[in-house]
Amino acid sequence: MQKSTLLKHYWFILFAINCLFHVANAQTIPTPATTLKEGELITRFPFKQYYGGVVVVQACLAGIPDTLQFILDTGSAGISLDTNTCLQLGIPLTPTDRVVRGVGGSKTVAFAMDKTLLLPGLQVDSLDFHINDYELISQVYGLQIDGIMGYSVLSKFIVQVDYDTEMISIYQKGKFNYPKGGHLLRPSLTLIPIVNAFLKNGKAQHYNRYYFDTGAGMCLLLSHQFVKDSALLSSRKRQRKVIQTEAQGLGGKMSMDITTLQEFKIGNYSFRNVPVYLFDDVSNVTAYPFLGGMVGNDLLRRFNLILNYGKKEIYLMPNSHFRDPFDYSYTGLIIYLIDGRVEVTDIIKGSPAEKAGLEKGDIIMAINNTFSTNLQLYRDLLKNVGTKPTLLIMRNKELLIKKIQIKSIL
16 A cells, blocks of 8 residues: 655555575474464564555465565455566466455456465465555565565464564464553454544544554545545644645555644544545545545554454554654655666656656656665655755756755645
8 A cells, every 4th residue: 555755655665685584484493373372472573664664574485485575464355466476486376256446446356376375483374365466566665565464364363563673473363461551452353453543633523433554654544525524624723734645556556635634543542743645535445434544554653563353452552653753744756666766757746846847757866965776765865844955867868956845744
């Protein structure tokens, strides 16, 4: 799903670390989980997170030395690999008639059957990977996205995600003692966790159920139909800005709106003026009216998480990011990394980017005299509300200077 500033919560977020670390650990210190006691630690290893807080881990497939990058995604009902990754590595695929759904649409997928995943200190056997094309998402983040790791792995263990130390700890399923000071959720869980939460805007108040989705680099995702039926934006006293934007997911690009809602509460914890993405859910990935929508990782990263699928429990422990301010910045500038260059792929009509004279196809050479092809760095430079950064761009082999005003969605 992450994760330009306008796309500040991208659908997926990836990070590349050293290949050899994971190969060495996975192959030299495998721990047979079946010999461990209930709740005993199997392995612990680092992860990286980018904009929106989405977790990225490295792993290998047995018999293939290349290290692959996976999003740890509670919103995935299985485990997947990128189409190009499979072609490059010569992984045989099995056609099927199975369909997977994403925000951008639905598609029939092939599978890489009966593969073994090697994580640092852990071997996971007998996995069937469905195959998706992540080329667009790779361009969004400027990094190779090799796959998404969901229920197929998470359901086999107790998984602790510590955003303070950026470490993942994996435990044998069974009796587990949660630390003090947090809150225990008891989600409905078949393949994707569903949690109860409270949403308020003006006089409109709703208790509903939401997908718990660490693979979504945003705070909340709701359908236009849910917002209309619940009258969440109908209050004249607390009228909220609704701004057009764009996001990417399975199926490609799609138009969305972004706004803020007064309050969102999960467990014992409340957040105010929460950024919310709204979209026409043609594939019904939010399962409305059965569910209200989706809670993403730009909100969930404010807790250290313990995912205990075997007991149908998720434990939330507020961490050092709990009171981080939300990102309200807005430019209307859509940028990807294509062929090693940061390219403007779209401009939202009426946005600060359009008013600044930026055009689709412009190549961004520098922002505030910082030359880079690091998309994350550029996004950080474009999120300070009220500032007016200077962009050096290349257009038709001519260098131009443009200044863009960073607006707020509040």
